[in-house]
Amino acid sequence: MDVKTLCLGMLSFGEACGYDLKKRFEALFRHFYSAGYGSIYPALAELADAGLVTCHSVPQEGRPERKVYRITEAGRRQFDEALRTTRPQHKLRSEFLAMIYFAELMQPERLDEVLDERLRELRESEAHIAGLQQAFDAAVPVGVRFVAGFGAALARVAAEYIEQNRHMLSSAGAARAPARRRRTGQPVDLMGTSA
Amino acid sequence: MDVKTLCLGMLSFGEACGYDLKKRFEALFRHFYSAGYGSIYPALAELADAGLVTCHSVPQEGRPERKVYRITEAGRRQFDEALRTTRPQHKLRSEFLAMIYFAELMQPERLDEVLDERLRELRESEAHIAGLQQAFDAAVPVGVRFVAGFGAALARVAAEYIEQNRHMLSSAGAARAPARRRRTGQPVDLMGTSA
């Protein structure tokens, strides 16, 4: 599911211009998918070229014109096909966790800074989703509800985990382990394969 | 934190060849970071060019030679710098959630298939991490423990969420909502902005 397919899917809920789509992605997909103008506009142009959407320009007073895109029947078929055949991946790329992995090489202040920043982002994400959920009415598709709840659940647990376990990263534990490794000079058996 | 920096960090725990690094990434980073040979080998070559690691070839009988990489002092400084200054992002790209977002457009069987597949992957991830954790001994760095626990917590909650909420995606709810939209012909207000 690339940005192109996602735009197609979004348009199946109703017409929109590129700017609208960006806002919707921002509001609803923020916690699990990102898409900037640099990928949305080219995607819409390609969809139009392929006849999967139509585009009509709407001039406006005092603002730039809107290019409103609407999905075609061919577009709906194409999206349906994508839903049936695309393998839905779920990929996390966390430089945060990668960094924490090396916690013992970090300054305690830096470590706190990184953890606090992540907590702040998680809290913000929780609040954002809570705001969305409050605005949901009966007509909101079940999938939209489901993914919002999913995001809320993950953010809550991630924040709790950090709060409840960050103590193990601080001085107490961090001071001993590296000392031991420096004494022996042996690489750590990180996978338990040599034991 | 790109693959290059991550290789540098891994090498700070002990020397290794590209093949080893791949295995370690696979074992320890699998749930939050992916790196294939196609990114690891070029990364190591660049690190060597920059003098951040040294490389010595070790011929072996009956197997291809190993190119063993060892981090240099300059390399340690560079990695330290990266830990101090890199902004640790945490990015999820979930085509799974994107697909579920459109659940009402999916065939019930396909929906089940997708949910079951994700559950299977989550269970596998949980089992994999549990295996790692059992092999941990006292010398395992605290950061390694922390990220393993983090992954376990997230996988558990994700699986629970799916199991406890998948019912809302099935026929009962899914049948009504789209009907309403088709009757009115109005785009759904997905962000609660027009309410």
Place this chain on the structure above:
DNA sequence: TCAGACATGTAATAAGTTACATGATTAG
């Protein structure tokens, strides 16, 4: 007056994934 919303796009760049290419050994 100054930031932010509205609205579109292109081009350069970065980065990773996939496929290709090779080849011996070993366990089932």
Place this chain on the structure above:
DNA sequence: CTAATCATGTAACTTATTACATGTCTGA
């Protein structure tokens, strides 16, 4: 005999990110 493990790499491809480019209106 067949698949997996060991071990290295390149090249093409796909994709998204970032910076650039432009300009008005509105609210604080």
